Amino acid sequence: xxxxxxxxxxxxxxxxxxxxxxxxxxxxxxxxxxxxxxxxxxxxxxxxxxxxxxxxxxxxxxxxxxxxxxxxxxxxxxxxxxxxxxxxxxxxxxxxxxxxxxxxxxxxxxxxxxxxxxxxxxxxxxxxxxxxxxxxxxxxxxxxxxxxxxxxxxxxxxxxxxxxxxxxxxxxxxxxxxxxxxxxxxxxxxxxxxxxxxxxxxxxxxxxxxxxxxxxxxxxxxxxxxxxxxxxxxxxxxxxxxxxxxxxxxxxxxxxxxxxxxxxxxxxxxxxxxxxxxxxxxxxxxxxxxxxxxxx
Amino acid sequence: xxxxxxxxxxxxxxxxxxxxxxxxxxxxxxxxxxxxxxxxxxxxxxxxxxxxxxxxxxxxxxxxxxxxxxxxxxxxxxxxxxxxxxxxxxxxxxxxxxxxxxxxxxxxxxxxxxxxxxxxxxxxxxxxxxxxxxxxxxxxxxxxxxxxxxxxxxxxxxxxxxxxxxxxxxxxxxxxxxxxxxxxxxxxxxxxxxxxxxxxxxxxxxxxxxxxxxxxxxxxxxxxxxxxxxxxxxxxxxxxxxxxxxxxxxxxxxxxxxxxxxxxxxxxxxxxxxxxxxxxxxxxxxxxxxxxxxxxxxxxxxxxxxxxxxxxxxxxxxxxxxxxxxxxxxxxxxxxxxxxxxxxxxxxxxxxxxxxxxxxxxxxxxxxxxxxxxxxxxxxxxxxxxxxxxxxxxxxxxxxxxxxxxxxxxxxxxxxxxxxxxxxxxxxxxxxxxxxxxxxxxxxxxxxxxxxxxxxxxxxxxxxxxxxxxxxxxxxxxxxxxxxxxxxxxxxxxxxxxxxxxxxxxxxxxxxxxxxxxxxxxxxxxxxxxxxxxxxxxxxxxxxxxxxxxxxxxxxxxxxxxxxxxxxxxxxxxxxxxxxxxxxxxxxxxxxxxxxxxxxxxxxxxxxxxxxxxxxxxxxxx
Numbered sequence: 010x011x012x013x014x015x016x017x018x019x020x021x022x023x024x025x026x027x028x029x030x031x032x033x034x035x036x037x038x039x040x041x042x043x044x045x046x047x048x049x050x051x052x053x054x055x056x057x058x059x060x061x062x063x064x065x066x067x068x069x070x071x072x073x074x075x076x077x078x079x080x081x082x083x084x085x086x087x088x089x090x091x092x093x094x095x096x097x098x099x100x101x102x103x104x105x106x107x108x109x110x111x112x113x114x115x116x117x118x119x120x121x122x123x124x125x126x127x128x129x130x131x132x133x134x135x136x137x138x139x140x141x142x143x144x145x146x147x148x149x150x151x152x153x154x155x156x157x158x159x160x161x162x163x164x165x166x167x168x169x170x171x172x173x174x175x176x177x178x179x180x181x182x183x184x185x186x187x188x189x190x191x192x193x194x195x196x197x198x199x200x201x202x203x204x205x206x207x208x209x210x211x212x213x214x215x216x217x218x219x220x221x222x223x224x225x226x227x228x229x230x231x232x233x234x235x236x237x238x239x240x241x242x243x244x245x246x247x248x249x250x251x252x253x254x255x256x257x258x259x260x261x262x263x264x265x266x267x268x269x270x271x272x273x274x275x276x277x278x279x280x281x282x283x284x285x286x287x288x289x290x291x292x293x294x295x296x297x298x299x300x301x302x303x304x305x
Numbered sequence: 306x307x308x309x310x311x312x313x314x315x316x317x318x319x320x321x322x323x324x325x326x327x328x329x330x331x332x333x334x335x336x337x338x339x340x341x342x343x344x345x346x347x348x349x350x351x352x353x354x355x356x357x358x359x360x361x362x363x364x365x366x367x368x369x370x371x372x373x374x375x376x377x378x379x380x381x382x383x384x385x386x387x388x389x390x391x392x393x394x395x396x397x398x399x400x401x402x403x404x405x406x407x408x409x410x411x412x413x414x415x416x417x418x419x420x421x422x423x424x425x426x427x428x429x430x431x432x433x434x435x436x437x438x439x440x441x442x443x444x445x446x447x448x449x450x451x452x453x454x455x456x457x458x459x460x461x462x463x464x465x466x467x468x469x470x471x472x473x474x475x476x477x478x479x480x481x482x483x484x485x486x487x488x489x490x491x492x493x494x495x496x497x498x499x500x501x502x503x504x505x506x507x508x509x510x511x512x513x514x515x516x517x518x519x520x521x522x523x524x525x526x527x528x529x530x531x532x533x534x535x536x537x538x539x540x541x542x543x544x545x546x547x548x549x550x551x552x553x554x555x556x557x558x559x560x561x562x563x564x565x566x567x568x569x570x571x572x573x574x575x576x577x578x579x580x581x582x583x584x585x586x587x588x589x590x591x592x593x594x595x596x597x598x599x600x601x602x603x604x605x606x607x608x609x610x611x612x613x614x615x616x617x618x619x620x621x622x623x624x625x626x627x628x629x630x631x632x633x634x635x636x637x638x639x640x641x642x643x644x645x646x647x648x649x650x651x652x653x654x655x656x657x658x659x660x661x662x663x664x665x666x667x668x669x670x671x672x673x674x675x676x677x678x679x680x681x682x683x684x685x686x687x688x689x690x691x692x693x694x695x696x697x698x699x700x701x702x703x704x705x706x707x708x709x710x711x712x713x714x715x716x717x718x719x720x721x722x723x724x725x726x727x728x729x730x731x732x733x734x735x736x737x738x739x740x741x742x743x744x745x746x747x748x749x750x751x752x753x754x755x756x757x758x759x760x761x762x763x764x765x766x767x768x769x770x771x772x773x774x775x776x777x778x779x780x781x782x783x784x785x786x787x788x789x790x791x792x793x794x795x796x797x798x799x800x801x802x803x804x805x806x807x808x809x810x811x812x813x814x815x816x817x818x819x820x821x822x823x824x825x826x827x828x829x830x831x832x833x834x835x836x837x838x839x840x841x842x843x844x845x846x847x848x849x850x851x852x853x854x855x856x857x858x859x860x861x862x863x864x865x866x867x868x869x870x871x872x873x874x875x876x877x878x879x880x881x882x883x884x885x886x887x888x889x890x891x892x893x894x895x896x897x898x899x900x901x902x903x904x905x906x907x908x909x910x911x912x913x914x915x916x917x918x919x920x921x922x923x924x925x926x927x
Contacts, residue, residue, distance in 0.1 A: 065838070107691075133862060147722045295715055
């Protein structure tokens with residue numbers, strides 16, 4: 010593997026992420042009894058946008074976006090895709106937790122470069138939403154790390170491959186994770202930060218041309234990252250990329266179904282939801298694991 | 306040719322003498338005083354730096370039979386170098402910041418005196434010197450907190466009253482030790498304490514912990530911090546938050562690992578009721594609650610003050626948890642916090658300086674283009690505070706989390722991780738409300754901060770990144786401290802930590818981010834160039850955006866605040882204020898007794914005698 014993995018990982022992430030975007034649109038259309046765009050539409054959009062005229066609000070506006078894109082890709086280096094994982098010995102899951110902060114922070118900085126009130130509302134909602142799902146998420150991650158006595162993501166995957174998937178051995182934490190997954194993906198009912206009908210897509214309202222293309226690419230990476238993390242943490246990862254991507258596809262399709270049938274929460278409702286059921290379940294899972302003692 | 310011994314012998318003379326000489330020179334000419342103050346602090350920095358690796362004891366004064374001792378080792382050196390660097394930078398920053406203020410002779414003298422007293426604390430080898438320097442420090446802090454009078458005086462009074470309680474507790478602890486072992490020498494006490502009765506040990510621990518906890522702002526003892534930090538002059542606040550509060554940390558280290566010894570310290574009590582576990586829980590509470598109270602603040606310095614209290618929680622948690630990794634993480638976090646929090650306070654000070662003292666986050670905004678370097682400093686400081694990889698704050702937090710998780714303390718780890726989110730929201734609010742969004746009309750002509758203010762921020766910013774990418778530089782020294790305190794040695798490389806249970810390697814994270822940023826930039830440069838438009842030229846999806854400044858960053862986290870505000874009241878402060886009010890009332894009642902009429906006093910004496918006689922008749926105790 011070696012150096013090739015550094016190039017392969019972002020390529021897989023980009024292709025799969027953009028494929029998911031196309032799949033998302035077409036599946037939503039079919040559920041709504043529409044015909045929908047072709048699967049390749051996002052690729053066409055991004056290429057078109059890269060060559061369109063764009064408008065910028067200055068250097069912070071652009072730099073923030075660069076940081077968030079670089080942050081998302083770097084995070085991907087720590088998440089094994091099957092057996093491809095370029096940075097597996099560099100600090101494990103704790104680094105992933107913190108690297109995942111770079112992307113929202115970059116987008117928020119970029120948004121601060123503009124003066125559109127919709128962006129500001131978007132930033133505020135995105136931060137709060139992140140805080141709300143991060144509480145159960147941290148509990149779940151701690152459950153895993155305490156259960157398997159490791160902070161390395163690769164080790165977590167390896168343990169699961171010998172002793173069964175974590176969603177079976179730690180079902181309560183797994184259910185809690187499933188409940189917050191839509192919020193982490195930013196799909197309905199947690200589409201609060203973007204909410205096209207309310208705040209004109211919030212964070213991305215001022216992007217145009219190449220900047221919008223970069224935002225879409227970042228979004229594709231981010232979606233890929235969140236699902237890949239779930240597959241690694243609870244569905245046992247995989248020995249090679251193909252099975253791994255198949256697992257990701259299944260999780261994603263489930264997500265699209267959820268997105269299709271739910272209306273959007275208000276931000277308070279979202280916080281309240283994330284701090285009740287998922288948190289209670291995650292806490293219960295952690296306590297049970299803690300009482301039972303670690304695994305290996 | 307260096308003579309470390311000679312330098313060490315003269316260090317305190319230079320420090321104290323320099324402080325007083327600055328005051329005298331100020332009476333001659335202000336320029337000379339400023340130059341001299343910078344020179345003295347620089348000289349001290351160089352002197353301390355040249356003492357690297359020295360281990361020495363020096364008896365400087367025979368106080369009856371109890372010699373007063375200075376001694377230096379790895380731990381004192383790390384604290385001493387941080388003190389001198391930070392005070393040099395803050396004095397440099399003061400040159401412009403304090404320019405138009407009055408009583409500058411006193412200000413500079415006090416800054417240098419604080420510097421000297423902190424050096425005295427970390428270098429003292431006996432409890433008398435320790436206590437004397439501790440008191441000099443406490444009183445000098447009072448003078449500088451209330452430097453600007455008005456509300457600052459109230460903040461200073463609050464500080465000094467609480468601080469006195471702490472000092473007295475410490476004094477009681479010192480006396481308790483002295484009455485048992487008849488010595489003040491710390492290394493002798495350490496030898497005695499290994500076999501001390503556990504009652505004495507616990508008493509001494511509690512007394513000292515109150516004293517150090519107050520300085521450090523540990524949770525139930527933190528009440529002086531917010532007002533003191535927000536009212537004092539910014540360059541001093543940087544030192545106050547960066548180093549002075551950390552004297553409590555030094556005290557804890559000395560108390561737990563030198564004076565009492567970790568073998569005794571960890572085995573006081575059982576399970577959750579053991580002394581060190583209770584301290585861990587206090588530290589965890591100190592992480593979570595203040596970091597979220599910081600989110601509620603609208604005053605830039607108050608926000609940073611609350612966040613400082615929260616970060617101290619990490620330091621104490623790491624130190625008290627008592628694994629070699631936790632200790633390294635705690636000490637490293639102290640070091641890092643001194644760097645980035647000082648930088649944040651200086652940056653806020655620079656903004657305050659250029660906007661004529663505006664600290665209210667709701668009336669600032671859009672200053673990033675006017676003060677780019679200050680913005681970058683704040684951004685780096687914010688990343689350090691959150692603990693984003695490639696800043697020093699990340700490495701220290703990583704160490705703390707790792708040891709908490711792998712040693713099976715998920716509750717503490719959860720508190721620590723959750724605190725990060727509090728600091729993320731709080732510091733982003735600071736960043737956004739000062740530097741991003743719209744600029745207000747009154748600040749259109751704000752200029753960049755002067756060079757003498759930018760330089761300290763620049764140095765601290767570079768240090769934050771360098772120690773984040775190459776954490777091995779400070780960690781090597783910290784590892785030596787850990788070993789000298791009796792912990793296992795960690796396997797430290799220049800860019801991380803090697804261990805069986807998870808290796809950290811910052812250099813390849815760094816390489817990956819730099820390469821990717823470059824790639825994204827290249828990707829961005831291809832295609833058409835984007836047109837620059839003004840900030841107000843926004844797309845609003847057909848709605849109307851009002852002209853002028855519509856400050857949408859006011860109440861940034863309102864939906865959240867509506868939910869949590871009832872839970873985040875500073876009820877501890879109210880509790881102390883209630884105590885203060887009650888004691889005032891009691892004092893008022895007592896005062897009524899003293900009417901000033903001799904007749905009453907005679908009656909009192911008669912009554913007292915009557916009571917005594919009654920007691921004698923009934924119980925016959927005499």
